Amino acid sequence: MLNAPSISRFGTIALKLKKVTRGTLFIARSPEEIPAAIAKGAYGVIIDQTVIPKDKEIAWIRVDDITSTLPKLLRLWLMVNPRKFLFVPKQVMEFLYHISFDPSLLLLKGHSEQMSAQIFASGKNQRILCSNARFLEHIGLDIETIEAEPIPAEIVSHTLFETSLIINERYYERLPLVPCMTEYLRKAIGVLQKLNTPFTLSHLGYTPSFEPFFVNKRGKQLDFGESDRVVIFADSDLHCSCFQGFEKVRWTSCSLIIPTHIKFTCDIKLPKNLYGSVDQLAQLMLTELKRPGYRILIGTESSHFFHIMERLGVIDDYHATKGLF
Structure with a gap:
């Protein structure tokens, strides 16, 4: 595609049929998609299956594997664009x-x-x-990191799972924000300011790096504050301060749940439970959730956990939470 046909001949490259327009190079996942793509104006087709070209005006490109071809195609495209x-x-x-x-x-x-x-x-x-x-x-890029200092902010008050603070002279009350994650929010705003990008701070929510869910004793998600059982999903490389606050909790039990393949280096004085398989995790959580408390799962994403629990029949009615507030 450096020569004939040149990648510069195509207006766009699309991986989804709905994105195809006149002049598109379409990356097809199945031969059945091709007629519709041509009807929408595709100038070329890439596919990793055997097809018989039916239109001589279309560029037909056969590759061994689309997944491994994509980075090469992207590198080539970025040379031109x-x-x-x-x-x-x-x-x-x-x-x-x-x-x-x-x-x-x-x-x-x-x-x-x-x-x-x-x-x-x-x-x-x-x-x-x-x-x-x-x-x-x-895809062959040199990594350029944007260095931005966290903007100033004043924390007015906080609980374990909510923070009220002042940013740029504006008061934000009871944000769904774990106090230790405030620094990352401040850095995100710092990135936008360094790039001179206007922004609006209006729909904050918990992020996957530290994400609490209120659940019942079988792990089914409930609305915020509706349970005395909370499952918290946390990255293993977060600041240790994110976990130290739970050492001071006296009104309920707290424990860490850690997969054996992750090295957790924070010196946190909480009970630690290790597991080596998804079955062990499910059984461990069934035991832990019999009583109220905060269970901090290290290095496990919430969507992955809830799907596991559903697949193993632990949760009767799994549903993805789309915003707790």
Whole structure:
């Protein structure tokens, strides 16, 4: 595609049929998608299955495997369509997803194919932020980290799971924000200010790096404050201060639940329960949730945990929580 057909001949590259327009190079997952793509104006088709070309005016490109081809295609596309990429740490990026700002910035999200699709659809003047260093390296980019100081903020009051604070002379009351995560929020705002990007802080919520869920004794999610059982999902590389607050809890029990493959280095004086498989985790949680308390799961994502519990028949009615407030 450096020569014939040149990648510059195609207007866009699309991985989804609904994104195909006139001049698109379409990456097809099945032969059944191709007629509709051609009808919508696709100029070329990439596929890793055997097909018989039926239109001589269309570029037909057969590859061994689309997944392994995507990074190569993306590198080639970026040679013709350069973009500005900036690396942002994961915990900071999670807060950026919650902040509203103009489309001059593009936040990459999801797995490699989803991020690739976002890049193909990006505008030439957009600056692209990404928290996945491995992905950036895989598509041949040098990692440029945006260095931004956390903006000043005054914490007025807080509980274990809520924080009231003043940012830029505006008071935000009882945000769903764990106090130790305030620094990452301040850094996220610092990133936007350094990039001179206007923003609106209106829909904050818990982020996957430290995410509490109120549940019943079988792990079913309840509304905020409706249970005396709380399951907290926390990254293993967070500041130890995020866990130290639970050492002071006297009104209920607290414990850490850690997979054996993760090295947890914080010296936290709480009971520690280790598990080596998903079955062990499910049985452990059934035991732990028999009594009220805070259970902190280290290095486990909430969506992964609830799907496991549902698949093993522990949770009778799994539903994804889309905002607790």
